[in-house]
Amino acid sequence: MSPMPFAYLLECADGTLYAGSTNDLAKRLHQHNHAKAGAHYTKTRRPATLVYAEPCATLHDARAREAALKRLTRAEKLALIEAGE
Numbered sequence: 001m002s003p004m005p006f007a008y009l010l011e012c013a014d015g016t017l018y019a020g021s022t023n024d025l026a027k028r029l030h031q032h033n034h035a036k037a038g039a040h041y042t043k044t045r046r047p048a049t050l051v052y053a054e055p056c057a058t059l060h061d062a063r064a065r066e067a068a069l070k071r072l073t074r075a076e077k078l079a080l081i082e083a084g085e
Contacts, residue, residue: 003027007065009052009077012045017077021066023059025050052081 003024010018010032018041022028029050032042042048056062069077 005056005059005062007054007056007062007069008050009069009081010042010048011051012042012048014045016045017051017074018042018045018048019066019069019077021056021059021062023062025053052077052084054084 005021005023006025007019007021008025008028010020010029012018018032018039020028020032020039029048031038032048033046036043054065056065069080072080
């Protein structure tokens with residue numbers, strides 16, 4: 001059984017929000033915080049904390065949702081995070 005795809009939001013140490021998508025959330029979160037390769041944005045703003053995750057049917061759907069999350073304003077992202085908690 002393969003891991004479930006997710007679109008997600010991270011809060012970086014500087015308070016900024018980062019949107020991403022993956023088919024293995026635990027592995028990707030580890031990469032954001034520990035790997036040399038990966039997203040330069042989060043690599044320079046560690047630690048990054050998972051604040052929102054949305055399961056998706058396929059990785060394609062997760063990538064589309066990531067794109068939609070990136071278009072949201074900061075206020076909209078924060079409202080989504082608060083509603084998801």
